[in-house]
Amino acid sequence: MKFLHFKNPIVKVLLYLLLIAGAVVMIFPLYTGVLTSFLGPETISSYPPKLFPVEFRWQNYIDASRQAPLLRFILNSFIQSGGVMIMQLITASLAAFAFAFLPFKGKNIAFLVFLSTMMIPWESTIIPNYLFIQKIGWTDTYQGLISPFMATAFGTFLLRQFFMSIPKDLYDAAKMDGCSNVRFLTSILLPLARPALGTLAVYSFLQTYNQYLWPLLITNSTNMRTVQIGITMLQVFEREQWQIVMAGVVTIMIPTLFLFFAANRQLIRGLTAGAIKG
Template identity: 40%
Template sequence: MNNHALASKKNVLKLLSIIGISACALITLVPLVWMLATSLKIESEAITFPPTLIGSRLAFENFADAWNFIPFGRYFFNTIFVSVSIVILELLTASLAAYAFARLRFPGRDLLFVLYLSTLMIPVQVTIIPQFILMNYFGWIDTYQGLILPNAFTAFGTFLLRQFFLGIPYELEEAGRIDGCTRFGLYWRIILPLGKPALAALAVFSFVNQWNNFLWPLIMTNSVEMRVLSVGLQAFQLQYGTVWHLMMAAAAIAIIPSILVFVFLQRYLEEGITMSGMGGR
């Protein structure tokens, strides 16, 4: 009887958990649904009060109008180029640092790692002015290198990859040394191939973060040619009001790459988070 009551209690708690998670998911989807609904309305219906979810017709021409309203193609290219470049550099620098902290033995390693992680506690707003002064000194204002290089290093990515690399058996590296593999060869031929799930997880986090980055591109870019989508969407805010239906259409187009990256790397993302100890185990 006690076992039956315990099982029933577990089932009730499981059901409540599912209901709670589903409710949170639905609440999270509300802004996305409203954005898509507004992107398919005509201008007059996008600003009516009280608002309606569905307009009188589906205005698919809003997407073409939004694309032509601003230099959308240029902004899209800049965002893709900057985001992909930062992802590649982050994977390279974070994996090298993580390998050093996970596998190499040198004096002060643990202290240095703690200091490295402590940078995560520094708000981004605190470092923006020093970074801007440094970029101005190098003459990198309104350039790709000014947008990319300051974001090419990540303490979070180093921590994530280090936790994953610690779970790779040392025997594999010892076998590689017996075969004459160098230290860099061990990193390149053994650690990186086995670390694909964690690398994919970091790539998703990095890409989405940089794709949505607004403050740094806003400060670093002056010309239309160098703007990214997050900054370029401001062009829909005119002097006498915001073109909401076109802004929502542009935003709907802008989120497509992030969704595609997440869909294609979802399996690696889940495996990387779980095996790196970030999954709440």
């Protein structure tokens, strides 16, 4: 058993080799995508394939932006993702506060029912959602893209677990001093929950940014397409010119990479905070 202890140098080396191998497997597709985006049409079809940069053809990015309005697609995705993120932060904060601090009959049962919605596949509700959005005339609009995702069971669970880690005495003391529930939530609780809020914000933004099926169903015009739908226009127009397609993929991937690297530490802190008590 001592041989398997983490402090054993051999175990450390094997562990780091395993982590390095996993990192290479995860990064290699991203690396090849960026590399392909800079290759010319003759180089990309050469054999054996190039594993290191041999040219930097920036014209691919210019051609990609001409074939499809990528900046418009990115703007649409940012509007949709930002709207979903803000609404989920609001609704999840209110629901989590109620489940964590407000006493009412059947609270635990209601919370379990709320969590059970996470097991319902989104594909099973997409047609009813589409029929409702179509009936109220919200197809091909930003509100149609945003409204079905304004509430989140995962976000409520995440914030509720964090709120449960905050001493109940803090809430009781605030109530004795005449603090209302709204003021306690906005002035005391939410500032303490910034790691969890940051985690939910990043998670909801990235999840919405990568949506494909719902934007494909709800949008009809090119001006309302999001990045995951609009990028297919490059493949249709350019067909086998994969350097153009990969240039477009890299372009729409850059904003999410910046967001992830900027909020990576906050994301980890939020996911681990409140994980013990619940």
